[in-house]
Amino acid sequence: MAKDIDLAAENTRLKLLVKQKDKAISxxxxNLQDSQQKNKVLALELKKK
Structure with a gap:
């Protein structure tokens, strides 16, 4: 019984970690998309000069 509770708690903890990881990846x-867009804008500005 106690082992089941420990496993359930560990499962919940791991699910939370996965959610945090997914949020961080998103x-x-x-940020990558934003940086790529900024780079495109800067590249266009450089071409104009």
Whole structure:
């Protein structure tokens, strides 16, 4: 019984970690897209000069 409770608690902890990881990955992907867009804008500005 206690082992089941420990496993359930560990399962919950791991699920939370996965959610945090997924959020962090999403944020990194968004930052990457933002940076790529800024780079495109800067590249266009450099071509104009």
């Amino acid at each position: 944020k990194l992907e968004q």
